[in-house]
Amino acid sequence: MRFEFATAGRILFGPGTLSEVGPAARGLGRRALVVTGKSAERAGPLLAALAGAGVAQVGFVVPGEPTTEMVRAGMRLAQAEACDLVIGFGGGSAIDAAKAIAALATNGGDPLDYMEGVGPGKPLSQPALPVIAIPTTAGTGAEVTRNAVVASPEHRVKASLRSPHMLPRLALVDPELTHSMPPEVTAGTGLDALTQLIEPFVSHRANPLTDAFCREGIVRAARSLRRAYAHGDDAAAREDMALASLCGGLALANAGLGAAHGLAAPLCGMFPAPHGATCAALLPHVMAINVQALQARQPDHPALSRYVEIACLLTGRADAAAADGIRWVEAFCRDLGVVGLATYGVARGDIPVLVEKAARASSMKANPIVLTEAELTQILERAL
Numbered sequence: 001m002r003f004e005f006a007t008a009g010r011i012l013f014g015p016g017t018l019s020e021v022g023p024a025a026r027g028l029g030r031r032a033l034v035v036t037g038k039s040a041e042r043a044g045p046l047l048a049a050l051a052g053a054g055v056a057q058v059g060f061v062v063p064g065e066p067t068t069e070m071v072r073a074g075m076r077l078a079q080a081e082a083c084d085l086v087i088g089f090g091g092g093s094a095i096d097a098a099k100a101i102a103a104l105a106t107n108g109g110d111p112l113d114y115m116e117g118v119g120p121g122k123p124l125s126q127p128a129l130p131v132i133a134i135p136t137t138a139g140t141g142a143e144v145t146r147n148a149v150v151a152s153p154e155h156r157v158k159a160s161l162r163s164p165h166m167l168p169r170l171a172l173v174d175p176e177l178t179h180s181m182p183p184e185v186t187a188g189t190g191l192d193a194l195t196q197l198i199e200p201f202v203s204h205r206a207n208p209l210t211d212a213f214c215r216e217g218i219v220r221a222a223r224s225l226r227r228a229y230a231h232g233d234d235a236a237a238r239e240d241m242a243l244a245s246l247c248g249g250l251a252l253a254n255a256g257l258g259a260a261h262g263l264a265a266p267l268c269g270m271f272p273a274p275h276g277a278t279c280a281a282l283l284p285h286v287m288a289i290n291v292q293a294l295q296a297r298q299p300d301h302p303a304l305s306r307y308v309e310i311a312c313l314l315t316g317r318a319d320a321a322a323a324d325g326i327r328w329v330e331a332f333c334r335d336l337g338v339v340g341l342a343t344y345g346v347a348r349g350d351i352p353v354l355v356e357k358a359a360r361a362s363s364m365k366a367n368p369i370v371l372t373e374a375e376l377t378q379i380l381e382r383a384l
Contacts, residue, residue: 003207005254006164008133008144008171013246015239018045018174021132022053028130028169029085031056033078035098037090038063042136042180046089058083062090065158065268065275066097067151068111074101078129087132088168091189092140092275095133096148099166102128103148111150115159116362118152124163133168136177138228138241139189139276141196141249143171149275157269160362175235175242183229187336188276190225190241194329195279196248197221198310199258202290202303203366210255217247218313229336256366259358260286263379266357273344280338284330285382291322293369303368342384351380 012020025032032050034057036043043059050057058081060074078086078101086105088098104111106126112119133143142148147162181189200206201214224240231237260282267278287307294301304322311325312318346354355376358364364371371379 001207003209003254005207005209006146006167007250007253008167009169011144011171011173011246013173013243015174015176015235017172018134018177019049021046021134021172022049022055024170024172025050025055025085025087025132026053028132029055031058031081031083032085032087033058033060033074033081033083033101034087034089035060035062035074035094035101037061037094043089046087046134055085062094062097065093065151066100066148067153070097071100071104071111071150075104078105084129085132086129087134089134089136091135091137092142095135095140095142096150098133099128099131099142099168100148100150100161102131103161103163103166105129111161112152114161115150115152116162117360118155118157118159124161124165126165128165131168132170132172134172134174134177135245137181137185137189138178138238138245139192141193141245141252143168143173144246144249145253151269155269157357158265173242173246175239178238178242179233181232183232184337186229186232187338188274188280189245190221190228191280191283191333191336191338192276193217193241193245193248194221194225195260195283196252196257197244198283198287199260199366200251200255201310202306202368203255203258204368205255205366207255210251213247213251215313217244217251218310220244222314226332226335257363258286258367259290259364259371259376259379262361262364262367263354263358263376265361265363266354267341267346270350270354271344271346273341277338278341280333281341281383282379284326284333285379287326287329289371289375289379290368291326293371293375298369301368340384341380346384348381348384351377354380
C-alpha cells in the first residue's frame with residue numbers, strides 16, 4: 001500500500017467560525033485581495049473582521065464560473081495592488097478563482113500556460129500567495145483541493161490548473177454561511193457533494209483515509225440533504241452538508257473522481273449547464289454503467305463491493321444491493337428537481353464530441369474501469 005494525502009494547511013470548522021478570520025488573516029498577510037461571488041455584499045462581516053485586524057482589502061467580484069479572462073484580470077489587480085494574501089469567499093467559483101489568481105500572481109504567465117489539456121501544461125513552480133478559502137455553499141469542497149477549474153471560452157471547455165502550491169493555507173468552513181442558500185442551489189451543490197463522495201470511494205486511487213471521509217460524508221448527505229433542501233434554516237442539516245462537502249473535497253483531492261466529472265467537464269464547457277446539476281443528471285447512469293462494465297469485464301474488482309456498501313450507506317439497509325443504491329440516487333435526484341441534459345441544449349448530435357472530449361478529461365483517469373465509447377455514449381443518452 002502506498003498513497004499520499006495532502007490538504008489545506010489548517011481547517012477550521014464550525015458555526016460562527018467566521019468571527020475568527022481576522023487574526024488568522026493577519027498572520028498570513030497585510031493586504032488581501034478578497035474574491036467574492038456576484039453577491040459581494042454578503043462579505044460585509046468578513047470585511048469588518050479583516051479591518052478590525054488591520055488587514056487592508058481590495059475587492060474582486062467573480063459574477064459566474066471563472067474564465068481565463070477573469071483570472072487574468074484578478075492576477076493583474078493583485079499585482080498592481082501589491083496584495084500578499086488572497087481570500088476566496090463564496091461558492092466553488094469564487095474559491096477556484098482565488099486559488100488560480102494566487103498562483104498566477106507569483107508564477108506569472110497566462111492561465112492557458114498551466115491548464116490541463118488546453119495549453120502546454122507547464123507546472124506551477126513557485127508557491128502561490130497564501131489563500132484563505134471560505135465556502136458559502138456546501139458542495140464543491142474547493143476549500144481543500146489543489147486545483148482550480150477555469151473555463152476557456154475559446155476552447156469551449158473547462159480545465160484545471162493543478163499544483164500542491166494551490167492548497168489553501170486556511171480552509172474556514174462556517175455552516176452558518178450556507179443557511180441563506182435557496183433550494184435549487186442547495187440541491188445542485190449538495191448533489192455535487194454526494195457525487196464527490198461516491199466517485200472517490202470507487203476510484204482505483206482510493207485509500208483508507210479517503211475511504212473514511214467518503215463513508216462519513218455519504219451518511220451525512222443521505223440523511224440531511226433532503227432536509228436542508230426543504231428547510232434551509234435547519235442548522236443541523238446545514239452543518240451535516242457543510243461537513244459532507246468538506247469530506248468530499250478531502251477525498252477527491254487525494255483519490256480522484258470518475259466518469260460523472262469526466263463527462264461534466266466538456267458538458268459545462270460547451271453548454272450553459274450548472275456543474276452540480278450536471279453531475280447529478282449523470283450520477284445514477286454513471287453508477288449503473290460502471291457496475292455493468294465491472295460485472296462484465298472485471299467481476300472480481302473491489303469497486304463492485306464498494307457499490308454495494310454505498311447502497312447500504314444511502315438506504316440504511318444492511319441487505320441492500322448495488323442496484324438499490326442506483327435506484328435511491330435516481331429517486332433522490334428526481335425529488336430534488338434534477339432535470340435532463342436536454343434542458344441545457346444538449347442533443348444527441350452533440351454526444352460524439354462530448355465523448356471524445358470526456359475521454360481525455362483528467363477526472364476520467366480515476367474511474368474504476370476504463371469505459372468504452374459505447375458506454376460513455378449510453379450514459380449521455382440516458383442523461384438527456
